Amino acid sequence: xxxxxxxxxxxxxxxxxxxxxxxxxxxxxxxxxxxxxxxxxxxxxxxxxxxxxxxxxxxxxxxxxxxxxxxxxxxxxxxxxxxxxxxxxxxxxxxxxxxxxxxxxxxxxxxxxxxxxxxxxxxxxxxxxxxxxxxxxxxxxxxxxxxxxxxxxxxxxxxxxxxxxxxxxxxxxxxxxxxxxxxxxxxxxxxxxxxxxxxxxxxxxxxxxxxxxxxxxxxxxxxxxxxxxxxxxxxxxxxxxxxxxxxxxxxxxxxxxxxxxxxxxxxxxxxxxxxxxxxxxxxxxxxxxxxxxxxxxxxxxxxxxxxxxxxxxxxxxxxxxxxxxxxxxxxxxxxxxxxxxxxxxxxxxxxxxxxxxxxxxxxxxxxxxxxxxxxxxxxxxxxxxxxxxxxxxxxxxxxxxxxxxxxxxxxxxxxxxxxxxxxxxxxxxxxxxxxxxxxxxxxxxxxxxxxxxxxxxxxxxxxxxxxxxxxxxxxxxxxxxxxxxxxxxxxxxxxxxxxxxxxxxxxxxxxxxxxxxxxxxxxxxxxxxxxxxxxxxxxxxxxxxxxxxxxxxxxxxxxxxxxxxxxxxxxxxxxxxxxxxxxxxxxxxxxxxxxxxxxxxxxxxxxxxxxxxxxxxxxxxxxxxxxxxxxxxxxxxxxxxxxxxxxxxxxxxxxxxxxxxxxxxxxxxxxxxxxxxxxxxxxxxxxxxxxxxxxxxxxxxxxxxxxxxxxxxxxxxxxxxxxxxxxxxxxxxxxxxxxxxxxxxxxxxxxxxxxxxx
Numbered sequence: 001x002x003x004x005x006x007x008x009x010x011x012x013x014x015x016x017x018x019x020x021x022x023x024x025x026x027x028x029x030x031x032x033x034x035x036x037x038x039x040x041x042x043x044x045x046x047x048x049x050x051x052x053x054x055x056x057x058x059x060x061x062x063x064x065x066x067x068x069x070x071x072x073x074x075x076x077x078x079x080x081x082x083x084x085x086x087x088x089x090x091x092x093x094x095x096x097x098x099x100x101x102x103x104x105x106x107x108x109x110x111x112x113x114x115x116x117x118x119x120x121x122x123x124x125x126x127x128x129x130x131x132x133x134x135x136x137x138x139x140x141x142x143x144x145x146x147x148x149x150x151x152x153x154x155x156x157x158x159x160x161x162x163x164x165x166x167x168x169x170x171x172x173x174x175x176x177x178x179x180x181x182x183x184x185x186x187x188x189x190x191x192x193x194x195x196x197x198x199x200x201x202x203x204x205x206x207x208x209x210x211x212x213x214x215x216x217x218x219x220x221x222x223x224x225x226x227x228x229x230x231x232x233x234x235x236x237x238x239x240x241x242x243x244x245x246x247x248x249x250x251x252x253x254x255x256x257x258x259x260x261x262x263x264x265x266x267x268x269x270x271x272x273x274x275x276x277x278x279x280x281x282x283x284x285x286x287x288x289x290x291x292x293x294x295x296x297x298x299x300x301x302x303x304x305x306x307x308x309x310x311x312x313x314x315x316x317x318x319x320x321x322x323x324x325x326x327x328x329x330x331x332x333x334x335x336x337x338x339x340x341x342x343x344x345x346x347x348x349x350x351x352x353x354x355x356x357x358x359x360x361x362x363x364x365x366x367x368x369x370x371x372x373x374x375x376x377x378x379x380x381x382x383x384x385x386x387x388x389x390x391x392x393x394x395x396x397x398x399x400x401x402x403x404x405x406x407x408x409x410x411x412x413x414x415x416x417x418x419x420x421x422x423x424x425x426x427x428x429x430x431x432x433x434x435x436x437x438x439x440x441x442x443x444x445x446x447x448x449x450x451x452x453x454x455x456x457x458x459x460x461x462x463x464x465x466x467x468x469x470x471x472x473x474x475x476x477x478x479x480x481x482x483x484x485x486x487x488x489x490x491x492x493x494x495x496x497x498x499x500x501x502x503x504x505x506x507x508x509x510x511x512x513x514x515x516x517x518x519x520x521x522x523x524x525x526x527x528x529x530x531x532x533x534x535x536x537x538x539x540x541x542x543x544x545x546x547x548x549x550x551x552x553x554x555x556x557x558x559x560x561x562x563x564x565x566x567x568x569x570x571x572x573x574x575x576x577x578x579x580x581x582x583x584x585x586x587x588x589x590x591x592x593x594x595x596x597x598x599x600x601x602x603x604x605x606x607x608x609x610x611x612x613x614x615x616x617x618x619x620x621x622x623x624x625x626x627x628x629x630x631x632x633x634x635x636x637x638x639x640x641x642x643x644x645x646x647x648x649x650x651x652x653x654x655x656x657x658x659x660x661x662x663x664x665x666x667x668x669x670x671x672x673x674x675x676x677x678x679x680x681x682x683x684x685x686x687x688x689x690x691x692x693x694x695x696x697x698x699x700x701x702x703x704x705x706x707x708x709x710x711x712x713x714x715x716x717x718x719x720x721x722x723x724x725x726x727x728x729x730x731x732x733x734x735x736x737x738x739x740x741x742x743x744x745x746x747x748x749x750x751x752x753x754x755x756x757x758x
Contacts, residue, residue, distance in 0.1 A: 005098065005390055008383050009041030014097040016112035018104040019078045020060065021051030024227075025304045026103065026128045028280070029193060034059075036379035037386065045095050047088065047112060049079035061088055063108040081108020089115060097121055099390040103128060105156040113160065122394045124385070125163040126191070127170070133299045134231040136615050150177065158184045161395025164191035164385065166302030167325045184397050191385060194378030195307045197370050202313030202362070204288035213255070213273050220352045221253045223290035223314075225283070225305045226297065228260030233319075235616050236296035238266055239341040239684075240348060245270045252352055255290055257283070287312035291358055292351050296336070296344060298322060307373055310365035315358055317347045332365035340612050459570045462518025466526045469511035474533035476503035478541050515641035519715070520634060520706035521724075522568035527702065528557050528695055528731055556734030563727030569715045575642045576650075581659050583639075583709055592708045596633075596701075600626060616685075623681030624693025631674025631694075632701025635709040636666040674698070692735045699731070 005011070015034070020027050034044045046057075049065035056062060065079040081104070084092075092115060100116035102109040102125045116123040132153055135146040157163050158181045165171045171188050174180065180188045207217065215221050222241065228234050237256075244252040254272035256263065267274030278286060287293070293309035293316045300306075300322035307326060309316045316327055320335035327333040334347035351358050479499035483492055514523055532554045538544040546554075575583075583589065606614055606622035614622075640663040647654040654660055681690050707713045716724065 005387060007040070008037065008387055011037060011040075011042030011099065011383075011386055011390065012095060012097045013037060013042065013044050013386055014047065014092065014095070014100045014112065014116075015044060016047040016063075016081070016100070016102045016104070016109045018049055018065075018081050018106050018109070020046060020048035020057075022078060023277075023279075025302075028304070029128070030103065032194070032375060032379050033382050036376070036383050040383060042383070042386075045092075045097065047081075047084070047108065049081050049108070061091060063088060063111075065108065081106045081111075084108060084111045084115065093119075099124065099386055101126065101386070102160070105131075105153050110156065117394065120394055122389050122392055123160055124389050125157060125160045127157075127163055127165045127174070127188075128301055130299045130301055136231070136299075136617075154178050154181075158186050159397045160186060161392075162187050162189055162389060164189055164382075166191070166193055169321075169325045170301050186395070186397070191382055192373065192378055193302045193304055193307065194373050194375035195304070195311045195369055196375045197311050197373075200284045200287060200308050200311035200369075202288055202366060204284045204312065206285050206289050209285055209289045215253050218251070219253050220248075220251055220292065220358075221255055221290040222292045222294050222348060223255050223257070223287065223309070224266065224294055225257045225287075225308070226295070228256070228258045228263040228266055230262070230617070231297070231299045232260075233296040233298060233616075234260075234262040234266055235685075236341045236344055237294055238262075238269060240294060240344045241266075241269045241272055243341075243345050244348060244352065245272075247349070248352060255286065257286060283308070284312065287314065290314060292317060292348055293333075294344060294348065295319070295323065296341075298339075307369060311369040311373075313362040313366040315351055315361035315365065317344055317351070326368075328364075332361050332368060338612055339615060340610060457570075458572055459518040459522060459568075462514045462516075462523060462572070463526065463565050465510045465514035465517065466523045467529060469507050469514060470526065470529045471533050472502040472506035472510065474530055474537055476500070476507070477534055478537040481538070481542055512637060512641050512644075515638040516645050518572055519569040519712055520638045520710060521703050521712045522565065522570070524634070524699055524702035524706060525561050525564040525568075525728060525731055527699055528735065529561055531692065531695060531735075532557055553734040556730050560727045560730030560732075560734065563730065564724055567720050567723035567727060569712055569720075571715060573710075574645065575639075577643060577646055577654050577657070577659065580639050580642055586709075586711075589709050592704065596629060599629060603629075620681070620685050620690055621693055623677065623685065624690055625697045627674050627677035627681060628694045628697025628699075629674075629701045630670060630677060632698040633666075633670045633705055634702045635705040636663055636670055638706070638710070639663050640667050696732060696735050703728075 015030060017026065017030060020030070030046075034046070037044050044059060046060045047063050048060055050056070050062040063084055064082045066082055067079055098121065100112055100121050100123045102113050102123070113123050113125075115121075132146055132149045135149060154177070157179050163179070163186070165174060165188050168190055171190055174188055180186060210217070210219075210221070222244070224234070224237050226232050237254075241252075241254045245254070249271070252271065254269060256266045256272060256274045257276070257278050259277045263274060263276075266272065275286070287309055291314060293305070293314055295303070295305050295309070295316060295318040298319045298321050300319075303318065303323045303326055306316050306318050306323045310326065310332060316323070316333035318327060318333065318335060320327075320329070320337050324335045327335045329335040334343075334350075336343035336347060351361075476499045479495050479502070483495050483499070535546060535550060535554060539546050603622040603626040606619055607626065610619055640660075643654060643660050643663060647660075678690070678694050681694075
């Protein structure tokens with residue numbers, strides 16, 4: 001502690017953060033703090049991960065770091081601080097700080113905090129991002145990671161005397177989650193955020209800017225500002241704008257400012273304009289020139305975007321859990337409860353129809369921003385917090401459980417970097433890796449153990465027919481897309497005829513015939529080839545560009561399909577009609593049906609309730625699971641194929657028996673119900689986000705029904721089962737890799753924005 005500190009001019013602060021080079025709410029806030037401290041004569045040294053180019057700003061030092069996986073961050077330029085290094089520790093000793101401020105719970109910030117404890121320097125923290133809540137939008141993996149992340153974060157912040165959180169709302173939430181611990185004695189205190197009310201001002205509204213993008217004076221322009229990643233809830237914006245542009249086709253327009261995986265989808269909505277990432281000098285004009293700000297993110301700690309919209313004099317429609325401390329619903333905007341989009345649609349519709357309400361709400365919001373959130377006052381509060389904590393004795397935690405967490409997590413550095421480096425490989429490298437895996441598997445396992453005299457090669461015909469069936473289906477889909485691009489009527493008719501022949505005749509006939517030559521478990525993984533054929537044909541015929549991630553996914557899927565065909569069951573049993581009917585009475589099959597009914601009931605309830613109670617990713621998985629499970633009951637198609645084969649060999653009248661008629665009806669119902677449920681899901685979610693889930697559950701159900709109904713598990717030996725399982729892992733790894741094409745990295749835009757801020 002430095003009790004002799006007279007004023008802020010004697011401050012020597014160290015700020016440790018993760019990615020200072022990325023322009024986001026955290027770095028903008030830190031730059032404001034640094035300017036305020038320096039304006040009062042104090043000094044600031046900032047520790048951060050190096051930017052992609054390695055350029056070091058004045059007053060910063062670079063720590064060792066590792067890249068954050070883009071699937072978690074939504075963009076590829078975020079990094080995680082790993083350790084300080086001996087040279088940084090030496091510079092800290094020379095700098096002799098009287099306060100250390102950590103902003104991110106990464107390993108470098110932990111090391112900075114540890115250095116402060118060892119050198120008896122006061123330590124504080126600020127909370128900027130609800131990272132553990134981001135995992136709610138990362139699917140099943142995120143659900144498993146969340147409790148581990150929460151445990152680590154709590155241990156991290158409980159070891160720090162004071163953590164400043166952005167609002168009382170956030171403070172109560174974090175206390176409820178256990179971040180403040182009476183035994184440790186740490187405290188959570190509120191320090192808000194500020195906005196430059198001179199920079200963000202209603203006077204920045206520009207008619208010429210509106211005209212530039214085709215907006216008339218009486219149009220209502222709805223604005224999105226922020227990263228276009230799932231945790232920010234762009235799905236709500238997409239649904240709202242799709243609904244409003246249909247309801248008010250000549251009045252409601254949209255503007256999207258940001259970048260990320262969902263940017264392209266957002267800007268493809270009718271009447272929506274995408275501006276990409278904008279620097280801080282252009283944002284005030286954009287805010288003021290729009291009419292309503294839609295900000296549905298439920299993971300914000302404060303809501304800087306909400307505050308900037310208020311200062312710019314426009315009403316804000318935002319999630320109540322993050323913005324209710326800023327928005328008085330019905331006065332300066334609307335704070336929306338619930339997960340679905342209906343509340344946003346209703347609120348924005350009210351604002352679209354009432355220009356006076358928009359103006360009055362914008363005026364009230366502006367007045368509150370000026371009164372309570374002026375940036376100079378708020379940043380001076382943090383400088384005073386620095387001064388106050390620098391005078392106090394350093395906080396001594398009663399225990400440091402975080403040490404165990406850190407040591408365990410550091411062990412994961414090697415596998416983490418392995419995953420990252422795999423993500424940087426080119427598709428040609430993946431081809432080589434998959435060929436190596438295939439050849440190694442064949443060498444180690446060598447296929448089935450069937451006696452050469454009993455070996456049948458009819459399975460090859462089955463595989464070829466199944467592959468052809470998937471190809472014909474993909475050809476039909478691509479031709480349906482091509483139909484709308486052709487201008488000549490006769491060309492459209494010809495394309496339509498070919499497409500319908502493929503989808504109505506070739507696809508079902510070849511698919512059904514394949515079951516007469518091969519085991520169902522052998523053919524099941526090949527259903528995934530539909531995704532590969534569709535992508536390849538769309539690229540060749542329609543000129544659609546394949547992303548690197550999807551090319552890698554298709555290589556993995558093809559490798560898995562090759563291995564599953566090689567290591568699958570190559571024997572084929574012909575069934576009589578009576579044998580097939582007897583299979584329906586097996587106890588294991590009855591249990592399988594009961595399990596399907598239970599899963600179907602649960603997923604149906606989730607779909608019925610929808611996003612009012614469940615996050616979007618859960619509802620999306622429910623749609624994909626139910627559709628895939630319904631369509632994947634291909635034991636009916638296989639049974640029908642066997643009945644037809646038996647009838648052709650023995651007695652045509654078998655086709656007219658009740659059992660055969662049941663199989664025909666069941667096959668048709670399974671096909672229609674699965675596709676119908678998939679179609680309903682595609683009304684709410686993009687094909688790229690839903691179809692891989694559908695295909696995954698389709699394949700799982702198809703394999704499970706084959707193993708249970710036809711007892712094909714009895715035909716596997718140990719080596720075959722191991723290799724077959726490995727091939728399925730490759731296929732599902734490919735499915736999980738599939739994603740919409742990422743936007744450009746916008747490196748030049750980021751550099752320009754950083755220069756403007758500096």
